[in-house]
Amino acid sequence: MAYVIYFTIVRASTFVNSPYNQRQDAFAEDVIRGNITDRNGNVLAQTNVADDGTETRYYPYGSLFSHVVGYSDPDLGKTGLESVENFELLTSNAFFMEKIQNEFNGAKDQGDTVVTTLDADLQQAAYNALGDNKGAVVIMEADTGKILTMVSKPDFDPNSLASDWDYLNSDDENSPLLNRATNGSYAPGSVFKIVTTLAYMRQNSNYASYSYDCQGSITQGDVTIRCFDSTVHGLEDLRSSFANSCNSSFANIGLNLDISGYQDTAKDLLFNSELPGVLDYTKSSFALDKNSDTAEIMMTAMGQGETTVSPYHMALITQAIANGGTLMEPYLVDSVTNYTGTEVRRNVPKSYARLMTSEEAAQLKDYMTAVVNEGTGSVLSGRSYTAAGKTGTAEYSLVDGERTHSWFVGFTNVDNPELVISVITEGSDGSAGGKAVSIAGTILDSYYN
Numbered sequence: 001m002a003y004v005i006y007f008t009i010v011r012a013s014t015f016v017n018s019p020y021n022q023r024q025d026a027f028a029e030d031v032i033r034g035n036i037t038d039r040n041g042n043v044l045a046q047t048n049v050a051d052d053g054t055e056t057r058y059y060p061y062g063s064l065f066s067h068v069v070g071y072s073d074p075d076l077g078k079t080g081l082e083s084v085e086n087f088e089l090l091t092s093n094a095f096f097m098e099k100i101q102n103e104f105n106g107a108k109d110q111g112d113t114v115v116t117t118l119d120a121d122l123q124q125a126a127y128n129a130l131g132d133n134k135g136a137v138v139i140m141e142a143d144t145g146k147i148l149t150m151v152s153k154p155d156f157d158p159n160s161l162a163s164d165w166d167y168l169n170s171d172d173e174n175s176p177l178l179n180r181a182t183n184g185s186y187a188p189g190s191v192f193k194i195v196t197t198l199a200y201m202r203q204n205s206n207y208a209s210y211s212y213d214c215q216g217s218i219t220q221g222d223v224t225i226r227c228f229d230s231t232v233h234g235l236e237d238l239r240s241s242f243a244n245s246c247n248s249s250f251a252n253i254g255l256n257l258d259i260s261g262y263q264d265t266a267k268d269l270l271f272n273s274e275l276p277g278v279l280d281y282t283k284s285s286f287a288l289d290k291n292s293d294t295a296e297i298m299m300t301a302m303g304q305g306e307t308t309v310s311p312y313h314m315a316l317i318t319q320a321i322a323n324g325g326t327l328m329e330p331y332l333v334d335s336v337t338n339y340t341g342t343e344v345r346r347n348v349p350k351s352y353a354r355l356m357t358s359e360e361a362a363q364l365k366d367y368m369t370a371v372v373n374e375g376t377g378s379v380l381s382g383r384s385y386t387a388a389g390k391t392g393t394a395e396y397s398l399v400d401g402e403r404t405h406s407w408f409v410g411f412t413n414v415d416n417p418e419l420v421i422s423v424i425t426e427g428s429d430g431s432a433g434g435k436a437v438s439i440a441g442t443i444l445d446s447y448y449n
């Protein structure tokens with residue numbers, strides 16, 4: 001008994017502060033790695049123990065959660081929740097007398113269960129809707145920051161990781177091991193007009209009286225910016241510029257912005273900054289500065305240029321707008337229980353930062369509502385739920401010509417926002433305009449119907 005007490009109290013506290021998985025893995029000699037479940041108790045990862053004591057980590061959903069749950073392999077390491085929750089999974093809060101009995105019998109204790117915020121049904125719906133596209137989907141609750149869904153494709157099956165390893169690491173074109181949701185660095189395209197609009201609102205108290213007559217393109221010096229499909233949008237205010245996603249109007253707005261203030265707004269929205277959350281991520285980059293030329297300013301204002309962002313980061317910005325300006329700290333672990341389900345600890349929602357005032361959030365929400373009601377996101381209107389959002393098409397150059405990413409960020413139940421969604425599909429041909437928004441619609445339909 002003295003040894004058990006020593007082990008569970010003294011040694012556990014020594015290990016609790018160790019950031020090194022290798023050291024934590026010493027626990028694996030005494031503890032069977034615990035389960036990871038979704039929020040409804042569906043098992044996403046478990047350890048099977050053969051009669052001879054051999055332990056195999058098993059992922060019942062195959063590739064469905066490959067990036068967010070990740071993998072745990074004695075030779076290949078750990079990623080995703082398997083990595084960041086390693087300590088919890090190798091800690092046993094099984095009942096004391098049971099642990100003593102195990103100790104006498106030379107048996108291992110069962111590790112704790114990590115109950116995530118993920119929803120297997122919604123994850124499956126997003127996975128199916130993304131289909132064969134490369135890209136990512138992130139869905140979170142607006143008012144809590146709980147992450148319900150995180151899909152990245154191409155993916156991999158963690159059950160056959162060892163045999164697939166060489167292939168997975170040599171496929172540079174598809175990079176199946178990359179979690180595009182958090183580590184994808186994409187041109188934001190027109191979803192970045194959210195940032196530009198906020199910067200313009202902050203610098204022009206009379207922004208409501210902004211007007212611009214779109215002729216389908218704008219030329220400044222030797223640079224010409226065209227609207228999508230060279231559409232002539234005509235006379236617009238800020239709201240209709242946003243709803244129509246008018247490139248010419250936003251290039252014009254960019255030319256009227258104070259760049260230092262624009263940088264400040266981007267920074268307030270966490271560009272070039274650390275992001276909250278538990279998984280590994282890539283920082284987003286906003287590259288304009290006082291030396292940027294006219295072309296770069298016009299391009300950046302409409303979401304092209306040097307700016308890069310992850311789908312996860314765009315979900316955070318959208319969540320703050322939906323939530324009245326306050327970003328709730330996103331999280332993936334709802335609670336930790338012992339293996340019988342007795343709660344050890346629970347995470348509660350908490351605010352991370354105020355990204356904008358409630359007035360600014362309300363104004364952006366109104367503009368995003370216009371996108372769905374009368375603009376480029378109208379495919380989402382007339383459904384069983386209300387939605388607001390912003391579409392985007394991001395051009396990027398490849399040796400074989402112009403290709404585009406398709407974006408959508410938005411939220412549902414506009415009067416009392418419920419789900420926040422961020423979708424990107426990579427490398428579609430020129431007709432990609434509405435691809436991401438229609439994928440978002442398919443996912444949300446499955447949730448609400």
Ligand SMILES: [Zn+2]
Nearest residue numbers: 214227233246
């Ligand atoms: Zn236009």
